[in-house]
Amino acid sequence: MKIAVFSTKPHDREYLDKFNSNNRHQLTYFEAPLNADTTNLALGFEAVCIFVNDKIDAVAIDKLFKIGVKLIDLRSAGFNNVDIEAAKKKNIKVMRVPAYSPEAVAEHAVALILTLNRKTHKVYNRVRESNFSLENLIGFNLHGKTVGVIGTGKIGVAFCQIMLGFGCKVIAYDITESEKLKEKGIEYTTLVDLFKNSDIISLHCPLNLKTKYLFDIKTFSKVKKGVMLINTSRGALIKTSDAIDALKNGQLGYLGIDVYEQEENLFFNDLSESIIKDDLIERLMAFHNVLITPHQGFFTKEALNQIAITTLKNFTDFEEGLLLENEVKL
Structure with a gap:
């Protein structure tokens, strides 16, 4: 053929x-x-x-x-x-x-969490310049934190199991609940309760009419102040302009994304010698508490x-x- x-x-x-x-x-x-x-x-x-x-x-x-x-x-x-x-x-x-490989994407989501938290990307650049200072590198223990997982398909299940290994309390939301996860002690809850109680939220749901801009200005007003948000699913789950506002006012404490709602004009291309005409991603890249990777979660x-x-x-x-x-x- x-x-x-x-x-x-x-x-x-x-x-x-x-x-x-x-x-x-x-x-x-x-x-x-x-x-x-x-x-x-x-x-x-x-x-x-x-x-x-x-x-x-x-x-x-x-x-x-x-x-x-x-x-x-x-x-x-x-x-x-x-x-x-x-x-x-x-x-x-x-x-x-x-x-x-559900594990590939799930592991990348964890990599985003660890990098944002422990700032290893910043340390890498510092040490290469012989700067061994610990200034502004304080992170937090994952152990004991509440991780909210939205979407518990194969990738979501793999992610939940990893976070259980860190000693996190894992709560989840999905229209179809996983009995396998329930047996492991993971509690399914409403979206409102997940927003309110999660220290870290990781998105593993598909993009459709119901989930587009799942995270917008209304959602950000409901999350725990300073929450870490991770998206390795689809970019338009997050309304970027509203995420920027949430980062500016501190409601969103960290943002790690492997996908972006306008990524088709950027990702998978070498634009190092070009002028980026996307003001939103340029603004995101200016935040010290934002980590962007170019849709590489699947790349194993x-x-x-x-x-x-x-x-x-x-x-x-x-x-x-x-x-x-x-x-x-x-």
Whole structure:
């Protein structure tokens, strides 16, 4: 099957080629993102393979349908960037990688917590300049702190288990409760109580109409003053302008994000010689208590292996008319 792979970086090519060694699938790589303006690149292909910052809205879907694309395969678990209903109307199948390495993302969330708390990123730069002072480096013990987890799917479960290992009290919120976590002593609570009682809040929920801007000015007014907020899920769970206000007035004590609501114009690119035209992220980077990483939570060897294996399996299942176990359905 002829497949156009969009938003390609060197690691995408490396891992997909590694597991497509028999060249069963004809993969053509494009560095460009796929959106309504670039669908012409998919002409002559039966399927497209996309990543988190490709935008497949109804207009893009219609254009893909007209040039004969029958499958959209995401190299990610989230699918908020695809208009699933529009794809269904055009009988274009949408598939994804529902789980690749929950531990990879969960461990990165913990890395953000530890770095923000113990300021190891600042120490690294200080020591390289022969500055061994401890001034302004005081952190806090994680042991005994209350950690609120919003979203207890596979990544959320992995994160909860890690935080239990630190001796934290873990509380959670999800529309579907995990019996496995309850058995470990994790208490499910309301969002209001989670906001009020958590010293650290970590987001592991999908982005949809109900969760967009879950953290806005109203939410920040409800959290414990000085709370640490971690987001390794999707950028638009947090309204950035409101987070900046919460940081300025001290309601938000720390912010660690691996995702950003306007990241498609920034992340995965080297912009070191460019002028950043996004005033919000520039403002965020000015805070000493904000840590930003460029959507690297998934970026481990184990995760990349599994993403490639599942992505290629999705192509094979579709081509052979097998049950599409990773199909996204409404």
